[in-house]
Amino acid sequence: xxxxxxxxxxxxxxxxxxxxxxxxxxxxxxxxxxxxxxxxxxxxxxxxxxxxxxxxxxxxxxxxxxxxxxxxxxxxxxxxxxxxxxxxxxxxxxxxxxxxxxxxxxxxxxxxxxxxxxxxxxxxxxxxxxxxxxxxxxxxxxxxxxxx
Numbered sequence: 001x002x003x004x005x006x007x008x009x010x011x012x013x014x015x016x017x018x019x020x021x022x023x024x025x026x027x028x029x030x031x032x033x034x035x036x037x038x039x040x041x042x043x044x045x046x047x048x049x050x051x052x053x054x055x056x057x058x059x060x061x062x063x064x065x066x067x068x069x070x071x072x073x074x075x076x077x078x079x080x081x082x083x084x085x086x087x088x089x090x091x092x093x094x095x096x097x098x099x100x101x102x103x104x105x106x107x108x109x110x111x112x113x114x115x116x117x118x119x120x121x122x123x124x125x126x127x128x129x130x131x132x133x134x135x136x137x138x139x140x141x142x143x144x145x146x147x148x
Contacts, residue, residue: 007058007059008034008035009141010034010036010037010059011028011033011035011037011061011064012037013036013037013038013064013065014039014041014042014044014068014078015065015066015068015096016040016041016069016074017067020067020119021067024067024096024130027127028134031127031131031133034062037061042068045064049082050085053085060089062137062142063136063140064086064092064094065117066078066079066095067095067097075095076108079112080112083112084112087112092114092115092136092140094113094114094116094117094133095108095115095116095117096118096119096133098118099118099119100116115133117132117133
């Protein structure tokens with residue numbers, strides 16, 4: 001990437017299903033999100049975050065969205081390992097998960113998720129969820145990111 005695009009706002013998407021990531025990226029962009037940087041594995045996403053967050057001269061993600069499907073606790077595992085660093089840097093961490101009950105949402109929030117969004121099978125519901133993600137990103141912008 002060039003220096004120009006390295007300093008533009010972006011969302012980091014860590015999703016281990018390429019098709020799912022492609023669809024979510026398209027839907028987020030259609031709803032006005034900044035560019036999406038997709039990482040297809042936990043390892044790639046964590047390596048990127050460690051490298052990027054160690055460099056104060058580079059733009060940090062405005063939000064990190066995690067949508068892991070490797071096993072039922074994959075999102076919780078990611079939260080446990082990465083929540084403290086992202087919170088310290090002021091970067092919200094959102095989780096995209098299958099529809100769950102209040103206890104499931106609470107477990108994700110207790111582990112550090114700033115927001116929980118649900119995978120939707122129905123197109124209009126999926127659009128609504130994508131719009132909610134973009135709205136969440138917009139409400140959580142850092143003031144120093146304005147005008148970049």
